[in-house]
Amino acid sequence: MLPIVWGKEPKLEFFFQYLVAGITYGTIYAIVAIGFNIIYNATGIINFAQGEFVMLGGMTAVTLNQFLPLPLAILGAVVITMIVGAVIEIVFIRWLHKPSVLRMVIITIGISILIRETALHIWGESVRALPYFTGSSTSSINLGGVYISSQILWVVGVGALAVAALSGFFNLTMLGRQMRACSANRDAARLCGIDAGNMVTLSFVLSAAIGAIGGAVVCPITYVQYDSGTPLAIKGFTVAILGGLGNSTAAVGAGMILGILESFSIWVLPTAYKEAISIAILLLILFVKPSGLFGSAEAARLKEF
Amino acid sequence: MRKSIGIILAALVMATLTVGAAGAAETLKIGAILSVTGPASFLGAPEAKTLEMLVAETNKKGGILGRKVELIVKDSGASPEKAFSFAKQLIEENKVFAIIGPSTSGETMKIKSVAEEGKTILMSCAAAEVIVNPVAKYVFKTPQRDRDAVIKIFQQMKKMKITRIGVLSSNTGFGNAGKAQIEKLAPAYGILILANEVYDKAASDLTAEVTKIKAANVQGIINWSIEPAQAIVIKNARQIGIKVPIFQSHGFGNIKYVQAAGAAAEGVLFPAGRLLVADVLPKNHPQKAVLVKYKKDYESRYKEEASTFGGHAYDAFIILEKGIEKANSTDKAAVRSAIEQLKGVVGTGGTFYFSPSDHNGLNVDAFEMLTVSKGKFAILKQK
Numbered sequence: 308m309l310p311i312v313w314g315k316e317p318k319l320e321f322f323f324q325y326l327v328a329g330i331t332y333g334t335i336y337a338i339v340a341i342g343f344n345i346i347y348n349a350t351g352i353i354n355f356a357q358g359e360f361v362m363l364g365g366m367t368a369v370t371l372n373q374f375l376p377l378p379l380a381i382l383g384a385v386v387i388t389m390i391v392g393a394v395i396e397i398v399f400i401r402w403l404h405k406p407s408v409l410r411m412v413i414i415t416i417g418i419s420i421l422i423r424e425t426a427l428h429i430w431g432e433s434v435r436a437l438p439y440f441t442g443s444s445t446s447s448i449n450l451g452g453v454y455i456s457s458q459i460l461w462v463v464g465v466g467a468l469a470v471a472a473l474s475g476f477f478n479l480t481m482l483g484r485q486m487r488a489c490s491a492n493r494d495a496a497r498l499c500g501i502d503a504g505n506m507v508t509l510s511f512v513l514s515a516a517i518g519a520i521g522g523a524v525v526c527p528i529t530y531v532q533y534d535s536g537t538p539l540a541i542k543g544f545t546v547a548i549l550g551g552l553g554n555s556t557a558a559v560g561a562g563m564i565l566g567i568l569e570s571f572s573i574w575v576l577p578t579a580y581k582e583a584i585s586i587a588i589l590l591l592i593l594f595v596k597p598s599g600l601f602g603s604a605e606a607a608r609l610k611e612f
Numbered sequence: 613m614r615k616s617i618g619i620i621l622a623a624l625v626m627a628t629l630t631v632g633a634a635g636a637a638e639t640l641k642i643g644a645i646l647s648v649t650g651p652a653s654f655l656g657a658p659e660a661k662t663l664e665m666l667v668a669e670t671n672k673k674g675g676i677l678g679r680k681v682e683l684i685v686k687d688s689g690a691s692p693e694k695a696f697s698f699a700k701q702l703i704e705e706n707k708v709f710a711i712i713g714p715s716t717s718g719e720t721m722k723i724k725s726v727a728e729e730g731k732t733i734l735m736s737c738a739a740a741e742v743i744v745n746p747v748a749k750y751v752f753k754t755p756q757r758d759r760d761a762v763i764k765i766f767q768q769m770k771k772m773k774i775t776r777i778g779v780l781s782s783n784t785g786f787g788n789a790g791k792a793q794i795e796k797l798a799p800a801y802g803i804l805i806l807a808n809e810v811y812d813k814a815a816s817d818l819t820a821e822v823t824k825i826k827a828a829n830v831q832g833i834i835n836w837s838i839e840p841a842q843a844i845v846i847k848n849a850r851q852i853g854i855k856v857p858i859f860q861s862h863g864f865g866n867i868k869y870v871q872a873a874g875a876a877a878e879g880v881l882f883p884a885g886r887l888l889v890a891d892v893l894p895k896n897h898p899q900k901a902v903l904v905k906y907k908k909d910y911e912s913r914y915k916e917e918a919s920t921f922g923g924h925a926y927d928a929f930i931i932l933e934k935g936i937e938k939a940n941s942t943d944k945a946a947v948r949s950a951i952e953q954l955k956g957v958v959g960t961g962g963t964f965y966f967s968p969s970d971h972n973g974l975n976v977d978a979f980e981m982l983t984v985s986k987g988k989f990a991i992l993k994q995k
Contacts, residue, residue, distance in 0.1 A: 321827050324852060328819035335816065432653035434840045436872045444874040445850035454852040528847075529816035530840045530872050534650065538814040573820040579783060579810040581820075 320452035325570045331459045333566025334466045335529065338521035339543025340550065340558035341470065342514040348490040348553045349510030352411040356395070356419035357518055358540025359426075363388045364519025365531030366426060369435040377440065381523040385516050391422075392515025396508045419536070426533035434532045437523065444527070458527050465524045469517055470559055486510060490553075545589045551599025561600060639682040640675065640942060642667075642932070643702035645713040645723070646737070646925075650689035651813060651839055654866050655715040658922030659737055660685050661914055662906075663712060666929045669909075676936050688714055692785075695719035696726065703730035709942060712928045713737050715921070716838075718785025724751050733935075733948055735928035737921070739862065740789035744971040750948055752971045754927035755920075756885060756961055758786075760976040761862045762793045764883035765834060766801040768981050771994070772857065774832040778807040778825035780818075780845060782837035787813070790836035790861055806830050813839045822849045832856050838863035843873040850876045857881060862979070865920045870984050881992060883979040885920045885961045888989040902958050923960030931957055931964065 339361060346354040367384035375383060395418055406414075439446075440461050447454040477483040488496040489506040497503050522531065529535070542565075550561030565585055572584045592599065644663055647656030667683045675681055684706055686698040695714045702708045703726065710733035714720050717740035727734035728748045736743050736753040739761070743753045769777070779794055781787035787810065798805055807828035811821050818841065825833055826849075833856060835845045846858055860882040867888075870877040886893055890903035906926055910918040934957055936942060939950035954973070957964040962978025981992040 318827070321823060324823045324826075325820055328817070328823060331817055331819060427649060432649060432657055433868045434654075434843070434872050436874075438874070444847045444876040446875075447851040447853070449853065456851045525816075528844075530843065532840065535816075535840075538816070570820040573809075573824055577809065578821050578824065579812075582812045 321574070323450075323453040325574050326567065327453060327455050327459065328573075329567030329570030330463065330563065331528070331566070332569055333563040334459075334462050335521070335525050335539070335562075336542045336546040336565055337559045337562030338462075338466050338469065338517065338525070339539050340546035340562055341473065341555045342518045342521070343543055343547040344553050344555045344558055345473070345514040345517065346510050347547075349486055350400075350411075350507050351490075352408065352415065353544070353552075354511075354514065355412065355415040355540065356422060356536075357514065357543060358536030358538075359419045359422040360388055360392065360515045360518025360536070361522035361525075361539050362426065362531055362533065362536035363391060363422065363515075364522030365437070365526035365535070366430055366435065366522075366533070367519070368523040369437055369526065369531065370430070372437060377437070380437075381520070384523055385519040388515045388519035388522075389512045392511040393508055396511035400507065400511070401504055419540075423534055423536065430533055432533060434530050435526075436530045437527050439527045440524075456528070458524075462524050462528070465520060466559070469520060470555060473513075473517070473555060482509070542585065545585055548589060549592050549600055551601045554599070554601055557599065557601035564600070638679065640679045640936075641682045641684060641706060641708040642929075643698075643706060643708035643711040644683060644685045644925075645688050645695050645698045645702070645711060645719070646685060647690040647715040647719075648685070648687040650691070652690035652716050654868065654919070655737070655838070655921045656687070656690070656713075658910075658919050659713065659715055659925035660687075662910060662922040662925040663929060665909060665913055666926065670933070676933055677940070677942065679942070684708065688719055690716050690719065692719045692722035696722050699723040699726045699730075703727070703732050708732065709944065710735060710932055710947075712925060712932070716785055717743065717789050720751075720753070721785060724748055727751055731944055733932070733944060733951070735932055737924040737928060738786070740785060741793060742789055747969060747971050750944075752928075752931070752951060752966075754931065754959065754961055754964075754972075755924045756862060756883075756974050756978045757972055758790045758861070759793045759797070760974065760979060761883045762790065762797050763976050764979040764981060765859050765881075766797060766803060767976075768859075768881065768992075769803060769832055770801060772832070774857065775802060776804050776806050776830050777832045777834060778809075778828055778830040779805055780809050780811065780821060780825065780833065780835045780837075782813045782815075782839055782841055783810050784813050784837070784839070786861075786863065787837050794834060794836070811837075811841065813837070813841065815839075815841050815844065817848065818845050819848045819852060821845075822852060822854060825849070826852060826854050830856060832859060834859045834861075836861045836863075840869070840872070843869040843877070846880055847873050847876040862920070865982075865989070867917055867919075867989065870987060870989070877984045877987070880984050882982055884982045884989075885923060885978060886980050887918060887920045887923045887960050888982060889980065889991050892991065898958055898963055899960070903960055906960055920960070927959035927961050927964070930959060 342357045367387050368381050371380035371383045439458050442457040447456045485501045486506045489503050493503050546562045550557030646659045648660050667681050671680050688695040712735045717738040720736040720738045720743050727750050734751045739755045739758045741757050741759045781791040807825045862884050864882040865884040893900050907918045935947045935951035939946040952968045954966045962974045964973035966973040983992045
């Protein structure tokens with residue numbers, strides 16, 4: 308099952324080391340992609356400020372951690388980012404009546420620039436990081452020659468928990484069902500007495516929350532600065548498309564696929580090609596299967612784009 | 613955006629003031645293209661602050677040759693395209709006397725020919741050798757050469773008996789230029805490059821890249837980048853159990869990266885100018901007085917730690933000032949050749965000896981080998 312490695316003896320431990328790296332990338336991408344999906348499901352729009360929620364979560368957690376213990380700092384950061392998400396929806400989105408897709412794209416890009424510049428004003432341009440939740444920046448768990456940083460376990464664990472919680476929320480709770488009803492058919496949902504406007508606000512709050520949680524758990528690994536949201540948003544968007552827009556479980560699968568492909572591409576190709584690989588995959592999917600790997604073509608046709 | 617609006621406002625205010633003060637000697641316009649925001653903001657922000665400080669100081673003393681200095685700062689956000697249009701604007705519309713910056717090598721290379729054609733002195737604050745080699749008549753640079761940084765590292769490797777190395781670099785002007793120098797100079801020092809990888813400048817995790825280096829079984833690693841990636845590299849390398857010495861470029865000289873990398877930064881080796889260790893330099897060192905003054909002025913004015921990068925702008929400004937004073941005129945061509953004659957100008961980056969063939973004026977002695985010890989920069993003690 309080992310890939311061909313030209314001119315080098317393939318070693319099992321390196322195979323697993325690349326796999327671990329791939330899973331790390333994949334989980335980070337998936338967390339961002341899920342945020343995209345929540346808002347897409349409720350509104351049919353892509354929120355290009357999703358990366359900024361991740362950045363805000365990380366930045367706020369770092370700031371709060373100066374005078375609060377770590378768990379409280381992260382909780383505080385999540386709450387603050389949720390409030391930001393709600394304010395954004397209420398101020399910029401709520402009053403629009405049936406906005407076009409293009410208009411929404413421009414509005415959310417505008418919001419992302421606004422958040423970024425505000426962050427630059429508040430925090431300046433320097434790089435920040437939370438401490439590792441357990442262990443330190445040099446410690447790792449050694450499993451027969453394969454080294455895993457404890458923070459990666461945190462990222463994977465928190466990511467899995469978030470997906471489980473979200474799927475429970477959407478399938479088991481009344482509120483979650485109401486949100487899904489709004490996404491399936493907003494007018495019919497309204498006729499059933501569901502306040503569609505509030506559901507959209509809620510979707511922004513939820514996606515801000517998942518972004519902020521993600522931002523806080525990954526920032527010991529990736530660091531955070533005022534403009535670190537954009538590259539993450541691009542990767543997250545790629546993964547959301549790859550999995551099929553709106554499908555959060557598929558986003559996890561797609562994130563893993565992209566992360567692992569990127570990581571193994573480094574094994575056999577010069578590392579400079581890593582970014583080219585992810586863009587090539589995105590283009591290929593858009594050409595061959597625009598509904599995403601796990602999406603159905605029929606469902607995709609019903610959406611606005 | 614916020615800063616550029618501020619700068620535009622400041623420029624407008626200055627413009628009105630200039631009109632108001634008609635009759636007094638005309639101001640000397642100096643442009644600056646710096647990455648005040650964006651991925652290289654840790655270079656551009658202290659550079660812009662340093663220039664503002666120096667210009668205020670100079671104008672308080674009565675300016676240069678009796679003319680007040682007017683500083684026009686343009687924030688390029690590390691984009692070579694923006695730097696290009698700002699350079700055109702500064703030369704053609706603002707008609708500046710000289711341009712200080714850009715902060716990065718990629719931007720500088722993009723506007724090297726613009727400055728040359730516009731016959732406007734360019735004092736680059738970027739590191740790459742290619743900026744001054746081949747020499748362009750109007751283009752100078754103040755940071756130490758990346759070539760000399762590589763030599764300093766290789767000399768250290770020789771002492772440590774390291775011959776097989778892995779090289780990582782980011783896909784930026786700075787990364788590419790450093791990588792080219794490493795490849796060129798390695799054979800002369802008997803060093804074999806077993807792995808040579810380039811990564812994206814926005815990379816957020818580099819575990820796979822360092823795994824590839826680990827598989828090559830090297831005795832030392834050199835990383836050449838200026839982005840947060842340089843802190844991520846050392847962390848990922850230590851996490852996967854790489855124990856060999858890690859060398860960084862002179863771009864590592866920012867304590868914020870050490871803080872971000874935490875324990876992983878301990879023991880990292882890198883060549884740097886002496887600003888970072890100004891306090892512990894011996895009293896009789898020629899740079900001691902300049903370094904301590906700059907550090908004190910900057911830190912008391914801005915309440916943040918001075919970095920070597922701000923020092924590059926400091927050097928650019930004082931060299932320009934010395935050139936104008938030597939030429940005793942503000943004729944661009946006369947000042948340009950006066951700068952070529954400057955010898956022994958003590959700056960923050962070293963003592964400059966310019967010549968018509970050397971537009972940097974520094975050599976390998978401008979570097980000190982530093983390391984990180986208990987979260988602080990320290991001079992490496994040679995065994």
